[in-house]
Amino acid sequence: xxxxxxxxxxxxxxxxxxxxxxxxxxxxxxxxxxxxxxxxxxxxxxxxxxxxxxxxxxxxxxxxxxxxxxxxxxxxxxxxxxxxxxxxxxxxxxxxxxxxxxxxxxxxxxxxxxxxxxxxxxxxxxxxxxxxxxxxxxxxxxxxxxxxxxxxxxxxxxxxxxxxxxxxxxxxxxxxxxxxxxxxxxxxxxxxxxxxxxxxxxxxxxxxxxxxxxxxx
Numbered sequence: 214x215x216x217x218x219x220x221x222x223x224x225x226x227x228x229x230x231x232x233x234x235x236x237x238x239x240x241x242x243x244x245x246x247x248x249x250x251x252x253x254x255x256x257x258x259x260x261x262x263x264x265x266x267x268x269x270x271x272x273x274x275x276x277x278x279x280x281x282x283x284x285x286x287x288x289x290x291x292x293x294x295x296x297x298x299x300x301x302x303x304x305x306x307x308x309x310x311x312x313x314x315x316x317x318x319x320x321x322x323x324x325x326x327x328x329x330x331x332x333x334x335x336x337x338x339x340x341x342x343x344x345x346x347x348x349x350x351x352x353x354x355x356x357x358x359x360x361x362x363x364x365x366x367x368x369x370x371x372x373x374x375x376x377x378x379x380x381x382x383x384x385x386x387x388x389x390x391x392x393x394x395x396x397x398x399x400x401x402x403x404x405x406x407x408x409x410x411x412x413x414x415x416x417x418x419x420x421x422x423x424x425x426x427x428x429x430x
Contacts, residue, residue, distance in 0.1 A: 219425075222356050225326065226423045229359050232328030238413040239420035249353055249422040250279045257351050257420055258286060259315040267292035267311045269319030269339035272381065273353045273429030279318065308338040312346030319343070320429055321352045322374040323366035324359050324421065330410040331366035333375060337406035343419065344408065350419040355428025363409065368394075375403050377430035 215223075226242045233240035243249040258264065266283055268274055275295060283291050292314070294307035311317055319339055323331040330352070332340050343350055360366045371394035379389035379401070386402060387395040394404070413419040 222425055225359050226356060226425060228326050229324055229328065230421075230423055232326060233324070233421050234328075236328040236412045237416040238328065239417045240423060241420070242423045242425070244425050246273075246277050246353070246355075246424055246426055246428060249424050250277055250282055253279065253318070253351050253353075253422060254282050254286065257316065257349060258283070258289065259349065261288065263290075264288065264315045265290040265292060265313075266316040266318060267307065267314045267347075268295055269311070269317065269342060270295065270378075271318075271320040271353070271429060272378075273320040273355060274318060276428070277353065279353075308336070311338065311342045314342070314347040316349045316351060317342045317347035318351050318353070321354050321358060321421070322370035322430075324354055324423070325363060325366050326359065326361055329363060329366070330419075330421075331363065331370050331408070332410075333370045333404050333407050335403045335405045340406055340408035343410060348418070352419065352421045353424065353428070354421055355424050355426050357427040358429070359423075366409075367407070370407070371404060374430045379403055381430070 230240040230242050241252060243252060266289060283289060292307055292310060294304055321330045321332055334340050360369050376388040376392050379386045384401040387397045
């Protein structure tokens with residue numbers, strides 16, 4: 214018998230799924246991150262020997278086993294811009310190459326219950342790839358990122374996601390100390406580009422994998 218908490222989260226996930234589908238996104242609900250990874254590899258990865266896949270910065274993707282599973286796909290070129298051994302110049306080049314990928318994998322800072330995505334980047338490489346370029350986009354999204362509306366999504370992206378990322382990256386920003394956005398002006402600021410994705414065009418290009426776990430930032 215499911216607990217009230219389990220029913221609550223599954224209801225929210227399903228509401229978000231239906232709203233995303235109504236806005237032309239692909240959307241699926243998964244009980245675990247591993248289940249979502251397997252679905253991505255089996256159903257979303259491009260077919261053929263010349264497919265390519267790359268990543269945006271994502272704590273959710275980084276904590277998953279997805280990279281190893283993708284590297285095991287025959288003929289799939291995996292471009293790992295998150296490799297810590299990369300030089301800053303090579304990482305910047307990889308970020309530019311993401312616009313020409315067959316599949317771009319990342320997460321979203323927030324997903325609203327009415328089916329919109331909200332994301333904040335420092336340089337804009339992740340939100341640029343979500344908006345245009347890669348043939349397909351797959352977003353792994355934990356239940357903790359589902360919010361009621363755009364206002365809550367923007368607040369979550371600024372106060373929660375940006376603050377936690379600033380702490381993770383060791384950035385000396387006000388939000389890393391205060392756990393809220395103070396609209397800082399420094400060079401370490403992580404909020405440079407804000408994007409609201411209201412629809413997926415072409416239909417199904419962006420697929421959101423909603424996961425019944427708290428994941429990432």
